[in-house]
Structures are given as structure tokens and as C-alpha cells.
Amino acid sequence: MITLNSIIGYYKHFLREIPVVTGKISPSCSIISTQNDSKERYRYFEVCFVSQWIVHISHTFLWEYRDGNLYEQLAQYIEFPCRYERNGCIERLKPDDLRDHESNCPHKPCLCPILPLGECQWQGDYQDLHEHCSKTHPTATFATIQLELDIVTPHEDNYVFLESDQTFIAQLKCDVTNNKLYCNVISCDIKPKTKTFSYRLRFTNNSTGVEFSSEQCSVLFTDSFQFTVSETTISIDINDIVINLEQPSCIVCKIDINVASTTPTKSKIPDKEDNEMLKTLECPVCFEYMMAPIAQCITGHSFCGSHKDQFQVCPVGCGKDIGDTRNYILERITDDMVYPCRYNKFGCDHAANAKVIKNHEASCIHGPYKCIIDTCQWENKFSELKNHLLQEHKDNVLEINSIIYIVDDGFSTEENSYIIFTNDNVFKLLFKQEDNNFLWSLQAADNNVDYSKYMLELDFTSQKREKIYIRKECGPLSSEVDDDTFIVLNDKHLRKFINDDLLAYKVRVVEIK
Numbered sequence: 386m387i388t389l390n391s392i393i394g395y396y397k398h399f400l401r402e403i404p405v406v407t408g409k410i411s412p413s414c415s416i417i418s419t420q421n422d423s424k425e426r427y428r429y430f431e432v433c434f435v436s437q438w439i440v441h442i443s444h445t446f447l448w449e450y451r452d453g454n455l456y457e458q459l460a461q462y463i464e465f466p467c468r469y470e471r472n473g474c475i476e477r478l479k480p481d482d483l484r485d486h487e488s489n490c491p492h493k494p495c496l497c498p499i500l501p502l503g504e505c506q507w508q509g510d511y512q513d514l515h516e517h518c519s520k521t522h523p524t525a526t527f528a529t530i531q532l533e534l535d536i537v538t539p540h541e542d543n544y545v546f547l548e549s550d551q552t553f554i555a556q557l558k559c560d561v562t563n564n565k566l567y568c569n570v571i572s573c574d575i576k577p578k579t580k581t582f583s584y585r586l587r588f589t590n591n592s593t594g595v596e597f598s599s600e601q602c603s604v605l606f607t608d609s610f611q612f613t614v615s616e617t618t619i620s621i622d623i624n625d626i627v628i629n630l631e632q633p634s635c636i637v638c639k640i641d642i643n644v645a646s647t648t649p650t651k652s653k654i655p656d657k658e659d660n661e662m663l664k665t666l667e668c669p670v671c672f673e674y675m676m677a678p679i680a681q682c683i684t685g686h687s688f689c690g691s692h693k694d695q696f697q698v699c700p701v702g703c704g705k706d707i708g709d710t711r712n713y714i715l716e717r718i719t720d721d722m723v724y725p726c727r728y729n730k731f732g733c734d735h736a737a738n739a740k741v742i743k744n745h746e747a748s749c750i751h752g753p754y755k756c757i758i759d760t761c762q763w764e765n766k767f768s769e770l771k772n773h774l775l776q777e778h779k780d781n782v783l784e785i786n787s788i789i790y791i792v793d794d795g796f797s798t799e800e801n802s803y804i805i806f807t808n809d810n811v812f813k814l815l816f817k818q819e820d821n822n823f824l825w826s827l828q829a830a831d832n833n834v835d836y837s838k839y840m841l842e843l844d845f846t847s848q849k850r851e852k853i854y855i856r857k858e859c860g861p862l863s864s865e866v867d868d869d870t871f872i873v874l875n876d877k878h879l880r881k882f883i884n885d886d887l888l889a890y891k892v893r894v895v896e897i898k
Contacts, residue, residue, distance in 0.1 A: 722739065846890075
């Protein structure tokens with residue numbers, strides 16, 4: 386009696402000799418995993434494999450096993466490409482290994498997690514998620530997440546923050562109907578094999594400093610940002626928060642991430658072997674260390690992707706076309722590299738991975754820093770910024786917390802920049818009058834400062850003692866300010882506070898304790 390196993394065994398030597406034919410199978414047919422699409426996937430096997438080299442098996446035998454068992458067993462000997470091959474993945478694995486790989490593939494595309502989901506069309510590498518959100522959604526992006534908590538109105542928000550070189554998404558949902566506050570902390574990064582992550586919520590009465598903390602839960606690693614309550618969700622009764630904080634008027638919520646290492650910690654300082662590798666990663670154009678994206682010509686010469694638009698042909702000297710190719714293998718290697726700050730020759734000893742070192746270098750106190758007044762061409766060390774502002778832009782410095790603004794009845798467009806010094810930190814207050822709207826935005830000049838700990842307060846008082854008091858979170862320094870970072874008041878709100886075309890108000894930068 387001829388059995389399936391005996392035929393598989395007989396034809397194993399054919400499988401060893403057959404070249405990988407994954408190019409003939411669409412990525413959607415790379416894994417046999419569900420019953421619903423099995424007929425379609427088996428059809429590909431019949432076309433690509435059976436018609437070519439299993440013709441020796443009788444048609445009657447194939448028909449008996451047309452339910453898929455034959456094809457499924459044959460597939461265990463075939464290597465398939467990762468479904469993220471188009472994104473740069475070069476892995477080719479057998480089905481069992483491929484399933485595990487694709488769930489943690491570093492080339493798996495990441496979607497924007499900011500609510501409402503799908504409104505922002507961005508998608509890209511998970512390593513670029515925090516940078517994207519910082520530029521496009523600055524009010525929902527934090528260095529370390531700390532925010533004023535609203536427990537009165539129902540709301541659901543997603544926030545992005547960095548911790549231990551890892552990008553996290555915090556999902557906060559306030560359900561006033563059921564008197565519950567829910568929180569998930571998730572990550573779409575590759576789950577580290579040598580670390581475990583957990584989190585807790587820490588609530589603070591901003592007036593008295595009284596604190597209350599939740600239990601710890603595990604961080605969930607997933608690429609789905611739909612809010613669901615699971616075993617990794619923190620669920621707290623809102624009444625418990627109010628009672629433990631002694632009836633607070635303002636609640637500050639902070640998310641603490643706990644990182645536990647399962648292997649001995651490696652020094653951040655690049656060792657001799659890393660230094661040798663770094664030398665090979667020097668860009669032949671700018672002589673800086675290459676990091677993603679890394680471009681290459683069709684010959685294989687690699688260079689920083691930022692130079693790609695400057696050249697029509699390879700800048701290394703071979704004269705070949707550049708095209709749209711990237712050196713994905715080298716990019717994967719750089720993910721694990723520890724880079725020294727580019728200003729280490731000037732005294733900076735900071736070292737970190739590619740994602741973190743870029744943010745550090747942007748505001749390194751040992752590197753060149755531009756003046757925060759847009760029209761000024763000054764550039765020097767950040768440590769010299771304060772002296773420069775006091776000497777060259779004294780008229781912009783707020784020595785007291787009061788501003789008197791002359792209102793233009795024609796409501797023309799006007800923009801002013803004020804400089805505020807608080808706790809040895811430098812802040813830029815951007816004010817604009819656009820048509821009948823007045824706008825204010827506070828920015829931290831030093832990107833190494835946790836700007837989420839600071840808020841802008843505006844205080845208006847009319848002659849009849851009527852008041853407007855409003856607060857807004859501080860944001861990072863940026864030449865392109867998102868509208869969401871502004872306090873916006875129109876002339877109807879402020880008309881009663883304008884006397885003789887003068888608008889007087891008080892400005893404060895408040896640190897959240």
C-alpha cells in the first residue's frame with residue numbers, strides 16, 4: 386500500500402535539489418495558516434510545484450489528497466519569503482519559522498496610533514514613529530509622559546513617549562458612566578529578548594503633593610491600537626483616586642515604566658570592537674557615521690540617505706546610477722550599534738543607539754546651537770545662548786510676568802517672540818495676531834529638558850474684575866508650530882479686556898510638580 390509518508394520520503398531528494406521558487410508565489414500565499422484561504426494557497430502549490438516535478442505521482446493520488454494535506458506536508462520543506470519583503474526584509478524561512486519571524490519582523494510597517502485612528506495616513510518603520518508624532522502630533526508626544534488628568538468628562542486619548550530607547554503608546558480612557566479610568570501601555574517595537582517591561586500609574590495632587598499609585602501591569606507588544614480591556618489593562622475606580630488624593634483640584638498623572646534586564650547590562654561606551662565597526666560605517670561623503678536610511682548605488686557603494694538628492698550618480702566615484710535602492714542589511718546592523726555623540730571631540734561623552742543619538746545631537750550642549758529668535762543668525766554653543774539673548778535680544782526678554790500689547794484695529798497679521806527664563810531654563814513664547822484671533826505657544830529651548838513638566842498660564846483681568854484664566858502644555862522648540870500647540874482666543878473673548886487698544890495680561894511658566 387502506498388502511503389503519503391512513503392511518497393514524501395521518496396521525493397525528499399527532489400526537494401533538496403529544487404531551487405527556492407518563492408518568487409513565483411505572491412506574499413499573501415507565503416504561509417499556510419487558515420482554512421478559509423487554503424484552496425487558493427494549494428492552487429499555487431499545484432501550479433508552481435506539482436506541474437513541474439511531482440508529475441510522477443499519479444493524478445488519482447493527487448486527487449485523493451486534494452484536501453490539502455499533501456501540499457501542506459510538502460510546504461514544510463520549502464522556504465518562503467517574509468511578507469514584508471517589499472519593505473526590505475530578506476529572510477526566507479520554512480513555514481513554522483516564518484510565522485514567528487513575521488510577528489516580530491523589524492520591517493513590519495507601523496501605523497500612526499494617534500486618535501482618531503486612520504485619520505493620519507502615515508505609516509513607516511516603528512523606529513520613526515516617535516519622530517513622526519513629535520513633528521505631526523506634538524501635543525500627544527512626550528519625552529516621559531506626565532499630564533494633567535481630566536476625570537470629569539468622558540474621553541479617550543493615545544499618547545506616544547520614549548523610555549529606555551523604546552517607543553510606547555499610552556491609551557487612557559475615562560469612563561465617567563461606570564466611574565472607571567482605564568490605561569493600556571503598548572509597544573509596536575520589536576519585543577526585546579533580554580528585557581521585560583511593566584508599568585504603573587502614579588497620580589499626584591498638584592496642590593498638596595499627595596501621591597497615589599496603581600498596581601503594576603505588563604506592557605503589551607502589539608501593532609494594533611484599538612482600545613481593548615485585557616489582563617494588561619490597569620483599571621481604577623475614579624472615586625479611589627479622589628479619596629486617596631484628598632479631594633484634589635488638579636491631578637497630575639505620570640506613567641512609570643519598569644525595565645528588568647534578563648542579561649548583564651552592557652556598557653554604553655563603545656568598546657574596541659564597536660569602534661572598529663564604526664570606522665567601517667563612516668559615510669564617504671560627509672565622513673559622519675551612517676544610520677538609517679542608508680542609500681546605495683547599483684554597484685553597492687553605501688552613503689547617508691540625506692545625500693541622495695544631491696547627486697545624479699554615485700558620489701563615491703564609480704559613476705553608476707543611485708536609483709531607489711537602500712542598504713537594508715547595513716541598516717539592520719546599525720540598529721544594534723552604540724554611536725558616540727558627534728560632538729565627543731568637544732567634550733560630550735554621551736553614547737546611544739541611532740534613534741536616541743539623533744535627538745541628543747540636535748540639542749547637545751557641546752554642539753552648535755542657533756538663536757531662538759528666527760531673524761538672528763547667531764550660532765554657538767547652547768551654554769552661550771542665555772548670555773547672547775540677554776546681550777542682543779534684551780527687548781524680547783520678559784523681566785516681569787506682565788505683557789501689554791497694542792491691538793491693531795485692522796486685525797492685521799503680526800508675530801512677536803518673548804524670552805522667559807524659569808528655573809535656569811530658557812523658554813520661547815510665540816505670540817501671533819491673525820485676523821480676529823490671538824494665539825500663544827510656549828516652547829522649551831533645550832530639547833534635553835522634559836518640556837512636558839511645564840505649562841503656560843495666561844491670566845486676563847478686566848476693569849470690572851472679570852477674569853479669563855487658561856493653561857496649555859509646553860512643547861519642543863520648532864520653526865513649524867502645529868496649530869494644536871497654541872492657546873487660541875478671538876476678539877469676542879478678549880474685547881472686554883482691551884482698553885484704549887491695549888491688551889494687558891499676565892504670563893507664567895509653571896512647573897508641574
